Amino acid sequence: MKTPIWKEPGLPGETSWMLILKTDLQGGGWKNVQNMSNQGKRLLPQRIELQKLRRRIMQPSQSIEPGSTAPDFELPNANASVGKKNMTLSDVMGENGTIVFFTCNHCPYVVGSEPRIERIAEISRSSGIGFAGINSNDPVKYESDSWENMVKRASKGMSYAYLHDSSQEIALSYGAERTPEFYLLNSRQEVIYRGRMDDSPRDPSHATTSELEDAINSLISGQEISTARTESIGCSVKWKA
Known part of the structure; x- marks a missing residue:
């Protein structure tokens, strides 16, 4: 019993x-x-x-919240059409800041968000804001998130650098919890927004908010970001045993 x-x-x-x-x-x-x-x-x-x-x-980890300086990194880039073979945070930075987001290949919240993520990436680039995705998932448990599958995914029209955090050290240093999870940095590499893109990552027809885009618009216009922190919605980062 x-x-x-x-x-x-x-x-x-x-x-x-x-x-x-x-x-x-x-x-x-x-x-x-x-x-x-x-x-x-x-x-x-x-x-x-x-x-x-x-x-x-x-396992010790820190949580990078708005007002914190984002940790630097140097990670291999699975997207041969964008950026360098290995990229640092400085490489990703645009004139006005950057967006770093934790992502993966298999999570339905990421898959459902892909067109909107590409749209945000385009808005960011046109606003002088860099954009890069980081995959920190354990590829042993989730083969779809292996380096080889990251390369395949990036080759299907991904417009931004797709970085591989194989040690998971960067996810830990940022305190990343879910995929997708977004960090908007200003030109001084300070986090000014962290959290979700909107309130319905799997289904755009149900989205009623646009916190990430609102934060981008506030950054570009020089206004204070009204909502600097939201809870991300998605799959948990797949940690190694």
Whole structure:
């Protein structure tokens, strides 16, 4: 007999919950799944996954919020038609700032946003703002996010640099939680907006807000950004075990 007795929150950005199960092993005596018995070995996959989650929760990371200076980086570029083979934050910067966003190949929130992302990239470039995507997902768990598949994706008309954060150090340094998640920087490399593009990344017909574009317009016009921080909407960054 198994029963869920407690729920532990998932990782930041994760909407799911991990169930910790206890099993009736000996005449009604409850043992935690971590006290492995022969009968409890069938719960080994759950135990392993829980340990991975706990390691990730305990892994140190900082959250780059509006007002912070964005961390620099140097990452390989999967898009041969845009930029250099390896690109730094300075390479991505435009005259008026830049947008760095965390993305991937497989997430439905990214896929549903692609036309709008390309539109924002074009608006940014025409406004003197650089634009680049960073893929930090673990390609072992998600082969669609491998370097080879990033190259294939970029070759299908992507108009911006597509950078590979294979160590996941850049995602950690930015405190990235989801894909897509956007960071708008001014010309001094200070974060002035972080969060979502709008409130319906999967379906543009349901979008009622445009926070990222509003922030771009405020930056270009020299006005204060009214909403500098929103919660991104998307898939969690797929961390390595």
